[in-house]
Amino acid sequence: MKILFIGEIVARPGRSVVKELLPKILKKHKPDLVLSNAENLAHGRGATEKTVKEMQEAGVEFFTGGDHLFWHKGFDEKIKDLPVIRPANIIGNFPGEGYKVLDTKKGKVLLINVMNIQSHKFSEENLSNAFLKVEEILNAHPNRDVTLVDFHSEYTSDKNAMAFFLDGRVDAVIGTHTHIPTCDTRTLPNGTMFVTDVGMCGNIASVLGVKKEIIIDRVVYENKHKFEWELEGAKAFRSVLLDTTKKEIRRLDEEVI
Numbered sequence: 001m002k003i004l005f006i007g008e009i010v011a012r013p014g015r016s017v018v019k020e021l022l023p024k025i026l027k028k029h030k031p032d033l034v035l036s037n038a039e040n041l042a043h044g045r046g047a048t049e050k051t052v053k054e055m056q057e058a059g060v061e062f063f064t065g066g067d068h069l070f071w072h073k074g075f076d077e078k079i080k081d082l083p084v085i086r087p088a089n090i091i092g093n094f095p096g097e098g099y100k101v102l103d104t105k106k107g108k109v110l111l112i113n114v115m116n117i118q119s120h121k122f123s124e125e126n127l128s129n130a131f132l133k134v135e136e137i138l139n140a141h142p143n144r145d146v147t148l149v150d151f152h153s154e155y156t157s158d159k160n161a162m163a164f165f166l167d168g169r170v171d172a173v174i175g176t177h178t179h180i181p182t183c184d185t186r187t188l189p190n191g192t193m194f195v196t197d198v199g200m201c202g203n204i205a206s207v208l209g210v211k212k213e214i215i216i217d218r219v220v221y222e223n224k225h226k227f228e229w230e231l232e233g234a235k236a237f238r239s240v241l242l243d244t245t246k247k248e249i250r251r252l253d254e255e256v257i
Contacts, residue, residue, distance in 0.1 A: 001106040001146055001245065004029065004252070005174050006036035007181065007238035008066075009055060010202030010209035010229070011044035017201050017235040017256050019058045025252065026059050029241060032106045034059055037150060037176045038084055039066035040200075044209050044229040046071025049078045056083065062102060064113040066152040066177060070094075087115035087152060089133040091126045099137050107145030112137055112170075116153040117177060130158075131165055138169060146244050148172045156182075156196050163194040171244050174198055179208040181238045185249045193249035199238030204255065206230035 004025070009018055018036075026034070041051040045068045052063065065086040070076050079086065079096040088098020102109040114130040134149055147170040151162045159175035166173055168190025175182070181199025188194055200209065207215035211230045217223045237254045 001033065001104070001109075001243075002029065002031045003033045003035065003109075003146070003148065003172075003242040003244065004031040005148070005150075005172075005198055005240050005242065006034070006060065007197075007199040007201055008037040008040050008176055008179060010040040010179065010200050011042075011231075012229070013231060013235045014200065014202035014209070015041065015051065015054060015058075017237045018055060018060070020256060021237045021254055022059045025237075025239075025254075029252070031241065033102065033104050033109060034061045035111065035148070035150075036060045036063055036201075037066060037152070037198075038063035039068045039152070040202075040209065042072055044227065047075055047084065048072050049075070049082060052082050052084060062100070062111060064111070064150040064152070064176070065096075066113075066115055067117040085111065085113045087113050087127075087130075088137060089114050089128040089130050091128050098133070099141075101141065101144065108143070110137075110141050110144040110147040112147070112149045114149065114151055116151070116155070116158050131162060134162075134166065134170075146171050148174065148242075150174050150176055152177045154178070159196050160194075163188060163192060167192040172242050172249065174240065181251065181253065183251070185240060185251055187247050187249060191247050193242055193244075193247060195240050195249060195251075198240050199236070199253070201237050201239075202235060203230040203233055204236050205233040
């Protein structure tokens, strides 16, 4: 099975570059399943029904989430009817599911989403142990052909630890959240494919998609402004292509001027 995992799609530039490049990539590489992280789909934070369906029409089949996923009011009521999962280790009465068994022509794919982020919405008190949550889900679903984990985490060390923790028990661990692509795609000793961070689809002349002037003013002079997403300039398409038969993972990155 070949799986294309697209980096976090950030705001309108991210959606634009996916719509422009994904059809060509699908034609060339013919993946059996196309996935992406959706936590920044709409206006750079959160997702909406409209933006999810827009990316479905472009060719993305299923989505994972993260700490910003429920940013937009009303999405919590929509998620159950959309091809989106949210982090499984959220404690409390949150809508949606943290994993999904996807039926494909090549077999059953268990897709798991966990998170290790402290943000405006989540803290240590309402996130359970991501490592043990994945193990719990794996034990509950022994009948699967392929297993992929999206670990949405701030720290590269945590992502590497998760990959080695799961080596030989899942087919791939894909790191998300930092928006910066890493060049460490590799297959671990027991066969698990791994990348620390797949990166983002969005504007290159920005700081993680946000206008660079706003972030510079924030970190240098401690002036806090509302985030505005950079809409002009070159855009990046970041992704990884997984071959579960050959146990091969490679970056698939393009840019559009």
